Amino acid sequence: AEQAVTAEQVVTAMERAFGVHPGERRNHIKGTCAAGEFVGLPSARDYTRSPLFSSKPLPVVARFSLPGGNPKIPDTARTPRGLALQIRLPDGSLQHMTMLNTPVFGAATPQTFLNAIVAKQPDPATGKPDPDKIKRFRANHPDSLPQTDFLASHNPPVSWSNSSYFGIHAFKFINDAHQSTLVRWRFVPQDGEKRLSDDEIDRLPPDFLEQKLIERVRLGPVRWDMILTIGQPGDPEDNPTLSWPEDRETLKIGTLTITSATPQKGAACEKINFDPLVMTDGIAPANDPILLFRSSAYAISSGKRLGGD
Numbered sequence: 001a002e003q004a005v006t007a008e009q010v011v012t013a014m015e016r017a018f019g020v021h022p023g024e025r026r027n028h029i030k031g032t033c034a035a036g037e038f039v040g041l042p043s044a045r046d047y048t049r050s051p052l053f054s055s056k057p058l059p060v061v062a063r064f065s066l067p068g069g070n071p072k073i074p075d076t077a078r079t080p081r082g083l084a085l086q087i088r089l090p091d092g093s094l095q096h097m098t099m100l101n102t103p104v105f106g107a108a109t110p111q112t113f114l115n116a117i118v119a120k121q122p123d124p125a126t127g128k129p130d131p132d133k134i135k136r137f138r139a140n141h142p143d144s145l146p147q148t149d150f151l152a153s154h155n156p157p158v159s160w161s162n163s164s165y166f167g168i169h170a171f172k173f174i175n176d177a178h179q180s181t182l183v184r185w186r187f188v189p190q191d192g193e194k195r196l197s198d199d200e201i202d203r204l205p206p207d208f209l210e211q212k213l214i215e216r217v218r219l220g221p222v223r224w225d226m227i228l229t230i231g232q233p234g235d236p237e238d239n240p241t242l243s244w245p246e247d248r249e250t251l252k253i254g255t256l257t258i259t260s261a262t263p264q265k266g267a268a269c270e271k272i273n274f275d276p277l278v279m280t281d282g283i284a285p286a287n288d289p290i291l292l293f294r295s296s297a298y299a300i301s302s303g304k305r306l307g308g309d
């Protein structure tokens with residue numbers, strides 16, 4: 001029988017694939033810090049008793065990021081984009097939301113995630129990933145295909161402010177009456193969704209996202225609507241590679257406002273471990289092996305980098 005994959009193994013595979021950059025994240029190494037506030041709406045209260053949804057502005061530390069352990073990954077890369085939020089409640093408790101700009105993830109199990117890192121690792125002979133290895137990986141891991149298909153048909157965003165970000169996993173919202181509802185959430189940009197053209201992907205410089213966000217916040221606050229999707233009995237809760245049917249009820253339950261942005265070095269987001277299992281009362285993880293696995297991998301990566309490794 002196959003041994004269960006450990007978080008240690010996955011972080012080690014990332015270090016082998018990308019090298020070690022002391023003090024830096026093993027994944028999502030390239031990023032930009034930002035700050036602002038979150039206002040949660042009482043419309044969420046039918047589903048959750050979380051103190052997030054009080055209509056009161058709550059301070060947010062955010063980090064926009066590109067995946068992988070290469071600090072020089074170009075901003076045009078045909079990969080997902082990340083947004084991590086740390087929202088602080090008046091009593092000091094925290095809510096994390098650590099999201100991607102794809103509605104689904106590329107692995108239903110830690111084994112697929114590990115095999116993807118190994119398959120996409122640059123070949124020492126050519127400096128590029130081996131297309132045959134990637135082909136074999138895809139054939140052996142059909143759970144990787146929904147995200148691959150999404151990325152093939154959706155170019156990366158023109159800016160951090162022109163992208164949606166998805167919580168991807170199913171979560172449980174628990175209300176005052178102790179009723180539990182399966183939900184998913186996403187943040188939809190009030191600036192509108194805008195993607196790079198193929199031509200822009202070919203000719204833009206490797207670094208433009210950070211500067212563009214700094215310039216955008218100088219013009220005024222950047223906002224996203226937090227949209228909740230209500231699951232129905234039978235909707236998958238244990239598989240972040242699967243979408244739910246399009247006709248599920250949705251409602252707006254909050255607004256994220258970003259008012260400042262800075263390079264990550266020395267800024268507030270740099271040292272945070274955006275562990276996705278940090279959540280307020282009234283929000284709980286569903287039975288998703290990827291979500292549960294993430295917490296231990298983030299602990300290893302952040303433990304190393306905060307210790308100077």
Ligand code: HEM
Binds near residue numbers: 026084301
């Ligand atoms: C098996 C699955 C996954 C593993 C092993 C994994 C691993 C990691 C690791 C090690 C980090 C760096 C942590 C740190 O040093 O602070 C990271 C960062 C990140 N991951 Fe994941 N991840 C997984 C799945 C996901 C999923 C499903 C999402 C989105 C729903 C996601 C979004 C992010 C984002 C946005 C960051 C950057 C956080 C920041 O700005 O600090 N990851 N991941």
